[in-house]
Amino acid sequence: MHQQGSAQPIGVAFLGAGDVAELHAAAVRSCAGAELRGVWHRDAQQGQQKAQRYECRSYASAQAAISDPEVDCVSVLTNLETHREYAEMAMQAGKHVLVEKPAGASRDEVASMQRCAEACGVQCVPVHNYVYEPALERTRALLDRGDLGRLVSVDVLYNIHHPEAVAQRYPGVIRQIMTHHAYVLLYLAGVPVSVAGMKSTINDGSVAQENLAVATLQLQGGGVAHLHASFAADDHSGDPWTFLVKVIGTEGSTRFSYRDWVQNRRAQVHSHTFSAYPFHIERTVHHFLDGCVRRGEAPLSSMQDAYDAQRIIEAVEASIDQQRILRLT
16 A cells, blocks of 8 residues: 555556546546556456546456555446445455445445444545645635624526436436535535425436435525436526525625636537536545545545435435425534
């Protein structure tokens, strides 16, 4: 395992080589003193293709990647259902772990991963990439100092159309997208008091899972939050709600928007490239490698935050199923 303060490059292995691996690979390449040693993917041919693209090794199995003595940390980029299995396998081998969101499929899984990290003396860090956005870091500082006064409201809004062929690959916007909203809310306002949710499906009929969901939450101190996640349609109106975080206090307010950072080229799903997203992944990976692995620092968002985010998500789902407001604290 990489020793804190060592001048040796930090060796990284990827478990999973899907779409998000492209951003993680670019982030590792841009991090001085880090090297991508290799990748494993359940589709061996795709794994080999990605290894050639990244100019690194192609591992025959997840265990082979974890067992590589030149690997200090592992990025778990697989499907959600396998996050716990691979993360714990890596941690038990003494490797630090960066795990994509949601960190686990349930609160019990996240709690198990957290316990495993503590028992093995390694760091397990969730990819809660939006908290590494400078605007949100500044908002958190303003809130902590009291410069915004008493917190009134937090709005986290997402409207990016996903074609049905793409949407059907995901579990639905509550798990796939609102997890981001949940950890952002935790970062800015702490654990909410109560939650009420609603969901819907608006498409051509080929997707069963929800592609539209909202949650309203009561915050500690009396404020409220509104979380909105949609694959159903883009917002092309003035000042669009593509991805927007707005915080209002009695003495001031802040805003972060995807639309402030746009490139005129189509992304894999999106009609434009919203460059804030890859920037956040880069900052998350750099903090994990330089801060957590090299210097032993804590992440900006922890596995406890991942657990609390999962609590919020499960409460939204339960609120929808039971058609009532549920208390969290």
